Amino acid sequence: MTAAKIRLFRRLRLAGTLVCAGLAVEVATLFWPHPTSFVVFLVAATVLVVPGVALYLVAITSSSLAPPPAGPGPAP
Amino acid sequence: MSYLELGLAVMTLVTIALVVMTVQRPDLTDARGGKLLAFLAFVVLTFVTSAMGFSTHMEHSKTTDFCLSCHTMKPFGQSLRVDNSSWVPAQHFQNNRVPRDRACFTCHTSYTMFGDTQAKLRGLKHLWVYYFGTIPGKIALYEPYLNRECLHCHAGARSFEESDLHKEIRADLTSNATSCLECHDTIHDEAPLAEQPMWTESQP
Numbered sequence: 001m002t003a004a005k006i007r008l009f010r011r012l013r014l015a016g017t018l019v020c021a022g023l024a025v026e027v028a029t030l031f032w033p034h035p036t037s038f039v040v041f042l043v044a045a046t047v048l049v050v051p052g053v054a055l056y057l058v059a060i061t062s063s064s065l066a067p068p069p070a071g072p073g074p075a076p
Numbered sequence: 077m078s079y080l081e082l083g084l085a086v087m088t089l090v091t092i093a094l095v096v097m098t099v100q101r102p103d104l105t106d107a108r109g110g111k112l113l114a115f116l117a118f119v120v121l122t123f124v125t126s127a128m129g130f131s132t133h134m135e136h137s138k139t140t141d142f143c144l145s146c147h148t149m150k151p152f153g154q155s156l157r158v159d160n161s162s163w164v165p166a167q168h169f170q171n172n173r174v175p176r177d178r179a180c181f182t183c184h185t186s187y188t189m190f191g192d193t194q195a196k197l198r199g200l201k202h203l204w205v206y207y208f209g210t211i212p213g214k215i216a217l218y219e220p221y222l223n224r225e226c227l228h229c230h231a232g233a234r235s236f237e238e239s240d241l242h243k244e245i246r247a248d249l250t251s252n253a254t255s256c257l258e259c260h261d262t263i264h265d266e267a268p269l270a271e272q273p274m275w276t277e278s279q280p
Contacts, residue, residue, distance in 0.1 A: 008102070009102040012098065012099055012102050012105070012114075013099050015118065016095045016096065016098060016099030017099070019092075019095050019118060019122055020092050020095050020096060022126075023091055023092050023122065023125065023126075024092060026126060026129045027084075027088040027089065027092075029129075029133070030081055030085055030129065030132060030133075031077070031085075033136070033141060033142065033145060034142075034145050035137070035142065035145065035146060035199065035202075035206075036203065036207075037133070038133045038136075038203075041129060041130070045126050045129075045130070049122060052118075052122075053119055053122055053123070056114075056118040056119070060111075060114075060115075
């Protein structure tokens with residue numbers, strides 16, 4: 001496995017953790033009928049979900065922009 | 077909880093499952109289908125469920141139960157059930173002149189383009205004061221209650237328009253020169269609340 005791929009997978013894992021945590025909090029607030037739940041929802045969305053999605057997008061765009069690994073040159 | 081909210085909860089859980097699957101098996105993203113699945117889970121479904129969650133919270137924040145879930149608002153909720161026809165909010169609530177499940181919001185939002193947004197921002201401010209500030213001894217409106225909010229429903233209503241007094245001062249009411257509350261002056265009076273008989277809703 002190349003270093004670029006390891007980096008991509010690590011970023012995906014972190015992004016997934018952030019998004020899952022944020023979505024879990026969001027869904028929990030739906031069952032909590034109190035004004036505070038709205039604020040908790042907003043905090044979860046801005047602190048966890050948005051950075052998670054952003055990290056995912058950064059991960060996939062930077063991996064697609066990375067140069068291909070250097071291999072043996074073209075056959076003479 | 078409504079079916080819509082339940083559906084949203086299920087959709088969010090499905091999104092979480094898809095994200096977990098993508099993270100657990102990142103090699104799936106090597107294939108084109110896997111890439112699409114990851115994008116769907118991380119971006120599309122996450123955005124849709126979050127937007128729907130936000131919308132659900134916004135709708136929920138308009139309900140009477142939501143407003144009365146803060147104990148500061150309890151006396152105002154009780155004043156909706158006073159068995160006395162001179163109490164304006166109680167009259168409106170008990171006679172379905174406002175939807176009972178949205179009684180607070182119906183009267184306390186301004187019927188303007190950004191009325192809902194302003195009401196929500198005020199709500200956030202209330203929450204801040206509730207947790208970190210000092211709740212004032214007497215709860216009062218930020219600004220005088222405008223006739224516009226009353227006329228939003230009452231203008232054009234026969235009982236309102238055919239009243240001799242209303243006809244006489246109609247222009248003043250429209251221009252807010254005379255407040256509706258000058259005559260209809262028993263609103264959410266907290267002080268005599270304990271002495272008032274309470275209305276109990278009978279089941280049909």
